[in-house]
Amino acid sequence: MDIDAVHKGLGSAVDALPGIKGYPNLPGSINPPVFAPTEFTMAYSQTFQTPTAAGLVEVEFTCGVFTSEGDTEQGRADLLKFLPADLSSTTSIKKAIEADKTLGGVCKTLFVARVRGAYRLYEIGATSYLGAMIDVKVWG
């Protein structure tokens, strides 16, 4: 699996949503609302390899979504706007990412698994931003 291509695919999928900027990686300074993949955990050899293909790998990408400098009412409202599981939402990050489960052919499938640490303050540079972490499982 091309990790860099998945980062770009995740960033592009969220960038298509109104009201949020999607990046393939987290910039040194941001102007929220912003989404970006941050770190990943990879498990090799989920299937046997074949003469022509490596075994399936499972990668869990941790992505950050940051909606305001400090803990603000607008930031909380924006965060709730981007996190719903309701697939009728037009601003759902889960819906945007799962719209193309191969991210344009760079992985076999994916699943937006969970949100963690919502309403927590995350430090980027010297500034604290209200945000949440989103875990995306990707297989390729």
Place this chain on the structure above:
Amino acid sequence: MALTPLVLTNADLYLDSADLSGYSNKMTVGVKQANLDKTTFASNGWHEVQGGVFDGDISVEGFYQAGDNSMPDDQIWGDLGISSVPFTAIPNGGGAVGDIAYVMRALECDYTFGGKHGELLGFTLSAKTNAPVGRGNVIHPTGIARTSSGNGTGFQVGAVSAIQRMYANLHVMSISGTATPTLTVTLQSSVDNTFGSPTTRATFNAATSLQGQYQAVLGAVTDTWWRVTWTISGTNPSFLFNVSIGAGAK
């Protein structure tokens, strides 16, 4: 000899025309023999047993996928109820000539698929062998496409005794071309690796579709070298196939 343990990462599992390797992550092959108690008062206080009937079983776990007969669900489903499905297990090596192979013919007994929400859909398959299990080697590799008639690389699999057969599985896993691409595979043996005057031991049926086939050569065969030859016809034909052979009880 120093221990060289094997990390199980590139086992090959062929079921008819499906290469299950890329879809599976657990395999077991088991062979057992009934032990019949023949203990008497003269057994000096120890059980004595007599070997009875042999039994072989295969199990595979992996990820569900359907589409055509190169994929697990189509092939497993299509083979339900068939008592002689060719099944080859290669624990290590990726299906290259000389890799150790277990050659079987089996009845699928238990096929289950399912899983938990948010996880990849999985399957399990259990099968029981319907003929002796042969242990030998791959003699035609899986990953090399054949586009014209030719001879394979010989490998010294060994002789076949009078109480054995050489079991052979052919798995045709990919076909392309037009004008009915056709593959006919023949199994040959030779006294040495020159194959100066080889003996044809078996010929598989002409294959024009994805499929698996099974052949058994009666012992005794004193030749120790074995290979396959193949004839290919059609327009721009190309085949991926594996042949593995192994000697087992008659």
